[in-house]
Amino acid sequence: MSILDIRVLGDPVLRKPTKPVIEVTDELRRLVADMFETMYAAEGIGLAAPQVGRSERVAVVDVEGKKYALINPQLVSRNGAPEKAEEGCLSIPDIYGDVDRQPEVTIRALDENGNQYEASANELLGRCFQHEIDHLDGKLFIDYLSPLKRRAALAKWEKEKEGYPGNIRKVRTEVKGEHHHETEM
Numbered sequence: 001m002s003i004l005d006i007r008v009l010g011d012p013v014l015r016k017p018t019k020p021v022i023e024v025t026d027e028l029r030r031l032v033a034d035m036f037e038t039m040y041a042a043e044g045i046g047l048a049a050p051q052v053g054r055s056e057r058v059a060v061v062d063v064e065g066k067k068y069a070l071i072n073p074q075l076v077s078r079n080g081a082p083e084k085a086e087e088g089c090l091s092i093p094d095i096y097g098d099v100d101r102q103p104e105v106t107i108r109a110l111d112e113n114g115n116q117y118e119a120s121a122n123e124l125l126g127r128c129f130q131h132e133i134d135h136l137d138g139k140l141f142i143d144y145l146s147p148l149k150r151r152a153a154l155a156k157w158e159k160e161k162e163g164y165p166g167n168i169r170k171v172r173t174e175v176k177g178e179h180h181h182e183t184e185m
């Protein structure tokens, strides 16, 4: 397994909708394993393929030990009145914002063995599923912020992004804990 570079805001790959996986191959399983390793090294709770420069419709999630490989995930249903909570993104380090999302979701996806499953979730896991599926459609959490808050976030990012030449974030395991924030996905 290897730790992959994370693409940050400004890389066009983050805005490109992904392509469905046709077959779950060993190569795809390797990608899933590398994405899990990268997510853990970066101390995130979710990671989607475009964040590592890939175009497959694949994401990984681990919220409080609930671990999912999401291959071709779809939202089956979304319920409840929208709730506001803080989100961050491994591709927009150090920027956080409150996002309104419906609290209960059911998703359908394939696992690493190509078997279809459904999962229902609420709270942080439900939020994380929605955040990752958004990534696979080229959408980012900052898109949900009010114009004023989005402008403030982007102004802060203008300075932050200087630390990521070429829109590349090298995941350095030795600085674990430095930026730890439990809502980065």
Ligand code: ZN
Pocket (backbone or CB within 6 Å): 088, 089, 090, 091, 131, 135, 185
């Ligand atoms: Zn994200």
